[in-house]
Amino acid sequence: MTIAEKAFLGSLMKAEYLLKDTVIRPDQLEGTIHKELMRRMVEYHQGGKNIDLISLTTLPDLNSFGGMSYLSELLSYGDVERFEGIEKIILDLWKEREKKNILTIANMNDWDISKVITSLDKINQSKIDDHTSLQHALSSIYEAPWEDQEILHHATTGIKKLDEVTGGFQSGEVTILAARPSMGKTDVMLHFAKMVGWDGYLPLVFSLEMPGKLITKRLIASTGNFNRSKMRDPKNMLTATQKNKWSDVIHDLNETNIHIFDGAGQTVAEMRAKTRKMIHQYPNKKPILFIDYLTLISPSDVYGGNSHLQVTEISKSLKMIAKDFDCPVICLAQLNRSVETRANKRPMMSDIRESGSVEQDADVILFLYREAYYDKDVQDQSLEIIVSKNRNGPVGFIKVHYNEHTGKIEDQKN
Structure with missing residues (x-):
C-alpha cells in the first residue's frame, strides 16, 4: 500500500472539505483497506458525520482497518498543502x-x-471533468437569438474608466x-482588494514581502485618508x-472581508491550498487572489538557478489557479531598471523583470506610471x-x- 494513499487518506482526515473536492474515487485506490476506508468516509460525510480521527474510531469494524494505531499512522502522513500533488500521484498509479x-x-x-x-483513451481522460461536447454547448445556446442575455457581473476594479476598458476582473x-x-503598486492592489470586497467578493491577499500588520495600517490610512x-x-x-x-473606518474595512x-x-501550491480552504469557509463568496509579488513566489523547482524558467513555471501555475478556481488572479510584478535609462520612462512589456511567459500567460497587463515621480516640478x-x-x-x-x-x-473628476 503506497505512501501516497496513506498521505491522501490522512489529508482527508485532517481537512474534511477535501473529500468534497477530490477527483479520486474509492475504487481508484490500490489497497483494499484503503478503498473500504474511503467508502466509509464518503458514507459518514453524506450522513453529516465528521471524518476526523475521533469520529472514525466509532467504526463498528475498526479492527478490520488496523484499529486506532493505523488510523493515527494515516493521520501522521496527511499533508494538506501538497494534496493536489498526492491526488495526481494516485491518479497516475491508477491509470498505469x-x-x-x-x-x-x-x-x-x-x-x-x-x-x-x-x-x-478513456483512462487517459480520467482527470478533473473539463469536457464539454459541442452538441451540449450548441443546445445551450440554441435559443440565444430570441432570449435576453444574462448580464454577467464582473468584479469592479473600483476605477470607473478602467472597468469600461477591461470589463472589471474576470473569472x-x-x-x-x-x-x-x-x-x-501595493496601494493600487489594496484599492482593488477593498473594492471587490465591498462588492461582495472574497479578497485573498498573499503578501510575500510586507507583513500583515503594515498592510492593515495602509488599508486604514487609505480608507480614512490619514497620512501614513x-x-x-x-x-x-x-x-x-x-x-x-x-x-x-475600522467598521468599513471589516465589511471588505x-x-x-x-x-x-509561499509557493503556488500553498496558495492553492489556502484558497481552497477559504472557499470552503465562505461557500457563497467567489475568491479573488491578490499576490504581492511575482518573483517572490517560491518555485517548486530551482531550475539550476535559472530565474527565467522559475518565473515561467510560476506564471503558468497562476493561470491554472485562475482556471481551476474560476476566479480572477491579480499579481504584482517589478520592472527592470532599464526603464530608468530611457528618456521616455513609460513602461513597456519587455520591462517586466524575468518576464518568462508572463506576457503570454497574462490576460491583462497593467503598468503604473507617475510623471511626478521622475520630475518633482510637475504639478500633475x-x-x-x-x-x-x-x-x-x-x-x-x-x-x-x-x-x-x-x-x-x-477617479479623476472631469
Missing part, C-alpha cells in the same frame, strides 16, 4: 494499473486494436500589475477629528494606469488621482 489490466484482457480476448485504443483571468518601486506617517503613533499624531472617524496571508516565500499628481495588454478588449491608459501620502486612489 488500469492500462495493464486492459492490455491483459485485450490479449486474452483478442480485442480489435480500435477497441484497445478507445479503452486506453479565470490573470492580471499582472507592474511598475518600478515606489510607483504605487501618522499611523506610526495614532494616539499622539491623529487629530481629534481623525480619531472620531477611526471606528467608522479581506484575508491576508503574509508568509514569506495623477497616476497613469496603462492597459498594455487586454485579451478581451482595447488597450489604452487611464488617469486616476493618487495621494502618495495616504495611499488613496480616486
Whole structure:
C-alpha cells in the first residue's frame, strides 16, 4: 500500500472539505483497506458525520482497518498543502494499473486494436471533468437569438474608466500589475482588494514581502485618508477629528472581508491550498487572489538557478489557479531598471523583470506610471494606469488621482 494513499487518506482526515473536492474515487485506490476506508468516509460525510480521527474510531469494524494505531499512522502522513500533488500521484498509479489490466484482457480476448485504443483513451481522460461536447454547448445556446442575455457581473476594479476598458476582473483571468518601486503598486492592489470586497467578493491577499500588520495600517490610512506617517503613533499624531472617524473606518474595512496571508516565500501550491480552504469557509463568496509579488513566489523547482524558467513555471501555475478556481488572479510584478535609462520612462512589456511567459500567460497587463515621480516640478499628481495588454478588449491608459501620502486612489473628476 503506497505512501501516497496513506498521505491522501490522512489529508482527508485532517481537512474534511477535501473529500468534497477530490477527483479520486474509492475504487481508484490500490489497497483494499484503503478503498473500504474511503467508502466509509464518503458514507459518514453524506450522513453529516465528521471524518476526523475521533469520529472514525466509532467504526463498528475498526479492527478490520488496523484499529486506532493505523488510523493515527494515516493521520501522521496527511499533508494538506501538497494534496493536489498526492491526488495526481494516485491518479497516475491508477491509470498505469488500469492500462495493464486492459492490455491483459485485450490479449486474452483478442480485442480489435480500435477497441484497445478507445479503452486506453478513456483512462487517459480520467482527470478533473473539463469536457464539454459541442452538441451540449450548441443546445445551450440554441435559443440565444430570441432570449435576453444574462448580464454577467464582473468584479469592479473600483476605477470607473478602467472597468469600461477591461470589463472589471474576470473569472479565470490573470492580471499582472507592474511598475518600478515606489510607483504605487501595493496601494493600487489594496484599492482593488477593498473594492471587490465591498462588492461582495472574497479578497485573498498573499503578501510575500510586507507583513500583515503594515498592510492593515495602509488599508486604514487609505480608507480614512490619514497620512501614513501618522499611523506610526495614532494616539499622539491623529487629530481629534481623525480619531472620531477611526471606528467608522475600522467598521468599513471589516465589511471588505479581506484575508491576508503574509508568509514569506509561499509557493503556488500553498496558495492553492489556502484558497481552497477559504472557499470552503465562505461557500457563497467567489475568491479573488491578490499576490504581492511575482518573483517572490517560491518555485517548486530551482531550475539550476535559472530565474527565467522559475518565473515561467510560476506564471503558468497562476493561470491554472485562475482556471481551476474560476476566479480572477491579480499579481504584482517589478520592472527592470532599464526603464530608468530611457528618456521616455513609460513602461513597456519587455520591462517586466524575468518576464518568462508572463506576457503570454497574462490576460491583462497593467503598468503604473507617475510623471511626478521622475520630475518633482510637475504639478500633475495623477497616476497613469496603462492597459498594455487586454485579451478581451482595447488597450489604452487611464488617469486616476493618487495621494502618495495616504495611499488613496480616486477617479479623476472631469
